Amino acid sequence: MEKCVDSLLVGGERVEIIIIDDGSKDRTGEIADAYAKAHPSIVRVIHQENGGHGEGINQGLAHATGKYFKVVDSDDMLSEDFPKFLDKLEECDKNGGVDLVITNYFYVHTDGIGDRSINYKNALPEGRIIGWGKTRRFAMHQLITIHSATFRTELMRRAAEPLPKHVFYEDNLMVFRTLPHVERIYYMNSDLYRYWIGRPDQSVQAAAMKKRYTHHLLVVEKCFKACDFDNLNHKKLKNYLKHEMFILYGIAILYTRMNKTKQTDADLREMWKKCIAHDKKWGKHFRYYTPLTFICIPGKFGQHFCSFINWIANHIVKFN
Numbered sequence: 001m002e003k004c005v006d007s008l009l010v011g012g013e014r015v016e017i018i019i020i021d022d023g024s025k026d027r028t029g030e031i032a033d034a035y036a037k038a039h040p041s042i043v044r045v046i047h048q049e050n051g052g053h054g055e056g057i058n059q060g061l062a063h064a065t066g067k068y069f070k071v072v073d074s075d076d077m078l079s080e081d082f083p084k085f086l087d088k089l090e091e092c093d094k095n096g097g098v099d100l101v102i103t104n105y106f107y108v109h110t111d112g113i114g115d116r117s118i119n120y121k122n123a124l125p126e127g128r129i130i131g132w133g134k135t136r137r138f139a140m141h142q143l144i145t146i147h148s149a150t151f152r153t154e155l156m157r158r159a160a161e162p163l164p165k166h167v168f169y170e171d172n173l174m175v176f177r178t179l180p181h182v183e184r185i186y187y188m189n190s191d192l193y194r195y196w197i198g199r200p201d202q203s204v205q206a207a208a209m210k211k212r213y214t215h216h217l218l219v220v221e222k223c224f225k226a227c228d229f230d231n232l233n234h235k236k237l238k239n240y241l242k243h244e245m246f247i248l249y250g251i252a253i254l255y256t257r258m259n260k261t262k263q264t265d266a267d268l269r270e271m272w273k274k275c276i277a278h279d280k281k282w283g284k285h286f287r288y289y290t291p292l293t294f295i296c297i298p299g300k301f302g303q304h305f306c307s308f309i310n311w312i313a314n315h316i317v318k319f320n
Contacts, residue, residue, distance in 0.1 A: 001028060005035055007077040007194075009042075014086050016066045017043045020059055023050030028074075054163030054170035061156060067093070068101070070150040071171065072193070079106070081190040088188050089150075098129055099155050099182040105147035105193035117191045118142065124187035131183060132234035138243055144179065146171035147193040151178055164222075168208075168215040172248055176223040179241060180232060206310075209255045213264060216252035217271045223248055224275045229282050249286055253295050254313075257306040265298065272296075 008017050019036070021029040032045040046059050057071055068089055072078060078085075085103065092098045104119040123138045124130070156174075159181040163170045209216070224245060232238040256268045276283030286292055295306050 001031060001074040004072060004074050004077045005043075007079070007082065008072065009039065010080075010082055011042075011086055013042060014090075015042055016064065018060045018063055019043065019045045020056040021045060021047045022052070022056050023048060050166075052166040052168070052170075054167055054174075055165045057171070057174060058162045061153070061160075064153050067097075067153060068150050069153040069156055071146050071174075075196055076147075077194045077196075079190070079192055079194055081192050085188060085190065085192055088186065092129060092186050095129060096184070097152065098184040098186045099152045100144075100179075100185045101150040102144060102148050102185065102187045103150070103190050103192035105145070105195050106191040107197055108194050109197045118148070119189060119191075120148070120187055121189050124185070126187055126189045129184055129186050131185070132237040132240070135185070135236050135240065138240060140247070143244055143247055144175055144240075146175060147195050149175055149178075151182075155181055164218070167218060168212050169219050170215075173219050173222050173226070176241070176244065176248075177226045179244075180227060180237065182237075206255075206258075209251075210258050213252070213256040213259060214267065216255055217267060220245075220248045220252040221271050221274055224283070224286075225278050229279075245286065246290055246292065249292055250295065253292060254306050254310045257295065257303050258310060260300070260303040260307075265303075268296070 005017065005019065008015060017035075017039075019032040021032050029045070029047055036043045036045045044063065046063060048055070048059060051058075053073075060071065061069060085101075089101065092101070102120055102124060104117050106115070106117050108115055118141065120138075120142055123136045123142060125134055156178055159178045160174060161177065163174055227241055227245070229238060229242065232241070252271070253268060256264050272283070272287050276287065287296065295309055296302065297305060
């Protein structure tokens, strides 16, 4: 946490740092208060009962006074490019402001293997404000995530409902709900976010993702219900959201089926039932008319096939 906060302090008086002490039982609250005492003009601390990651974001957004809002998890940090990033935000403001700034994020693995940047230079023009019409095709591994996105605060408040408490992977819902309201985008080709991977208790560890499969199913269902694909303003926004929805479905299905039980398969079928009941056209599109249908093959063969597909995907992307 100290590395995280120290990486933000280099922004000086241009930033507001809100530290959420989410009912921690260690020294988190004490350390946070020490930062607020040392830097009273830029650091604020919110102490709350444990509500999970989503409630931390809810409270951060509720208390934020800055024009732009970025979530930085306490076990991650920002790079030395942070002051340059703030410079770019100020430049954007001089040209009418933006709804979304996208930056790269850099996987840092505890074992030192597979460290790499996830960038968007093939999909987004650099260094200028654009609309969705100027975006290009996103590659399979390129998602706009909590790590890469900085949203205009007021846009988030208008677009997003409060995130559910005690639910993991809800940051995908935060991003997915906000994107349809974005008009003006700026891409800075910088590895701003340092995303640390490999802690045994991390939520993206494979064992944790399998155990919390119901969280994946809940989040992907909420994402699907949050988007009216037939009434989006921009064709390329629609294409991007279909791309992200496909990936989110894929992750949820894989980690559900890797449990290899009848109950988890039944829970998956129930998720599809709810999605199709909500929007028959697009629910059936994703379930039956995309490659997702192959990882939904019933029975043990389908379960083992999912484990194989996940093994291949993780060796390509290495996200846990």
